[in-house]
Amino acid sequence: MCGIVGYVGPQDAAPILLEGLGRLEYRGYDSAGLAVATKSGLKVRKVSGRVADLAADLPARFKGAPGIGHTRWATHGEPTPENAHPHTDAAGRIAVVHNGIIENADELRAKLAADGVEFASQTDTEAVAHLVAAAFQAGAVDLEQAVRQALRQVVGAYGLAVMDAEHPDRIVVARNGSPVLLGVGEKEMFVASDVAALIGYTRQVVYLDDGELATVTPTGYRTFTLDDRAVAKSPSTIDWDVVGAEIGDHAHYLIKEIQEQSRTIERALKGRIDERFDTAHLGGLNLTVREAREIRRVKILGCGSACYAGDLGAQLIEDLARVPASAEPASEFRYRNPVVEPDTLYVAVSQSGETIDTLAAVQELQRKGGRVIGIVNVVGSTIARQVDGGIYLHAGPEMSVAATKSFTSTVTAFALLALHLGRIRDLSPEQGRRIIAGLNALPEQIAQVLEQSDAIAEVAREIAGSNSVLFVGRRRGWPVAREGAQKLKEVSYVHAEAYPSAELKHGPLALVSPELPTVAIVPDDNLLDKNTSTLSEIKARKGPVIALAHRELPSDLADRTLVMPKNEPELDPILMSVPLQLLAYHAAVALGRDVDKPRNLAKSVTVE
Structure with missing residues (x-):
């Protein structure tokens, strides 16, 4: 700001x-x-x-x-x-x-x-x-x-x-x-x-x-x-350059930065994959192997999209490293009296490295003896200099207010951190190779998603006239739904809400009607049957459904299916986030919004 x-x-x-x-x-x-x-x-x-x-x-x-x-x-x-x-x-x-x-x-x-x-x-x-x-x-x-x-x-x-x-x-x-x-x-x-x-x-x-x-x-x-x-x-x-901060021949910075994500993921991975030991090399953490093994819990702090990325990061760490992990808005954490445990690793997430709520949380943790690392894009920023170690995203300047490439790069950084911690513990070399193969496949798969921009724009024009849009997802799909809802409302000003799919029956199902489109995250994983059951509930109440899935869904489950390339289940959320960025962008363009500078918002929130 x-x-x-x-x-x-x-x-x-x-x-x-x-x-x-x-x-x-x-x-x-x-x-x-x-x-x-x-x-x-x-x-x-x-x-x-x-x-x-x-x-x-x-x-x-x-x-x-x-x-x-x-x-x-x-x-x-x-x-x-x-x-x-x-x-x-x-x-x-x-x-x-x-x-x-x-x-x-x-x-x-x-x-x-x-x-x-x-x-x-x-x-x-x-x-x-x-x-x-x-x-x-x-x-x-x-x-x-x-x-x-x-x-x-x-x-x-x-x-x-x-x-x-x-x-x-x-x-x-x-x-x-x-x-x-x-x-x-x-x-x-x-x-x-x-x-x-x-x-x-x-x-x-x-x-x-x-x-x-x-x-x-x-x-x-x-x-x-x-x-x-x-x-x-x-x-x-x-190390930022003029070209990275220029809009070039793009209509908006937002679409430029969405389209850069194949390259920014490559930069996030560069020099950090250790194929000899099927792990990630993260020297900037400043953690010895002994210190990493002594970690008993991971707590992730961020605001807005950084917090949603942290939710995905927590699931990656639990899945791969088998360490209890959770994410919390830094703006809430800083105002309570948190219990700071010596065997907990705290992770502060901020694209700018200047987010005041996150910085205040870091300072409070350090006052109480907590070990804090950062996942930050801007080299030399305040949080980057304040923390005990961390991971730079190297995504380059992100000029649009809405986070896109910084979001996917952050989740990628969490995948590297989870792989690093997992291989120090009990993650097998075979599982390490599986995750590395998935990470290496991401840039090309993101390029495949971007090729669907025109089809996504057609869907975006349909929902742009809605008063509200519902986003739903289960497990890893739930943070993706939250991030998708945030993107839509912040750049198009269309009201959007995100719910865990299983929570629909506990209240939100009352909102479903022919006038309320639902965007559903439906990966082809062990929860596919549960997710399709949710779609049946929505369709039975005549709610329009747009599904992000790995296969074409029948018309009695979804009015439109956007078929995404499939990666490893732990990494699919990175790919599922990209079409939702395009959906928000194209809806905002259709409504004539100021795409790069949404009203009332700022990129770097440096005041409370």
Whole structure:
């Protein structure tokens, strides 16, 4: 949520800021703005709407540097130009952009108002600009000192960047619970909340940790703490490329990323299959064989699609490693008082590596002595650096808000983890070879699923006019149904619910009617008879049925069958997820939705 970009150097800042903000549009936002330093002071431009609207609104002479830009996802006040960032003090000397939430904003605003400050917005962020200005009035000698004095009064989460018209050679940034990083260029520097903003400008980045600040100038950077202790930080190299973040000739990022899944699964597997011992090689776990054998339980934490992937991961771990495993929404886990067991392995799942609820759960576990590994896509992200070890997905940038390639890559990573743990225990070499053969077959089978896109689009157009859609599945099909329902509602806005097939008789069957389509996950496994019995119950009540199956089902069980290639039972959910992504995509297109940026949603959820 929200995006920050900053630039200091010899070039005009505005074009660089606009390009960076454009690369952050996938995060979700409702307004945008820029501030640049000129010889006559700061220039600020803000709009409610898209980055393209901001670019169109800029005057021809909006030139200068340094500059900061922001895309806002509303938390305090409606998405209006007044509430958009950057925010300034009354004199227009200080400009601030901010991600996160200042929890004591009401108290700060009341105190500042009592001192005569008049606010121009409803936001929590504006208070920071006035606090920095007040610090100068109280005797702060430079921008670093003024920002430190201001932040000592702030309670809450923030990633922020601050400019001062009277110090136009620098930007000061700070982090506490919301990501901020520095980009190191040649006689120029960048700041951002996400590495995606820097693609094409630099591959050298410096990640700030909570409680750290930095000053960037054209010649370099200095990192320090709130009490002005120096912190040594070295740049890391990012491996994302411009091509991976470009839409190319695709209509939307979402369909591009769906179609990339054969390659992303290959990357997730690359270098991790050990055919000599019929196992998976996962050196990043930082677990010895002895430590892995001592694990008695696995607990998986994630939010949204990451949690559904965790449900599938838990079943893989139980099936292959015979270790009790379960998944739970990190947003719920963080608010209870969990029992943290020394022989439990905790797994945090996050595409962005910045999901605030998941990060808070990780930190709580580590405070209580828990061992936590991560399954993360973004190298160098906060969760990736916080955990004790883990698995990178290497799926490349996922620009659409809806998770697709990151979901299937996550489940693939869980299959590797389950294989690794299983072979350390009692999984036989023969069973290990079976799973490896299934994993190696996935890329080609996903390509076969993608060839059915036109047929799936026809089904999608049929259900797009429905008020609601029911998704059902048993065992491994149940998390697939949940993920399918989420995809449909988040990108098409068609209401969708998912239920375990066996639960229909316990209430939801009352909803079945000719107006309610059901999407059923019907793999050809040992529960096939149970699943076809469920379809009979739905058809007996005249409910339309669309089945995902490994064979064509008779018309008295399904109105339409989408026949999928068959893999091993443990891996079939990966393949079954892909047609549901296509179903959601084509339904959204048929309804004219903003496919890549669904309303009210954000890619990286960094606020509660």
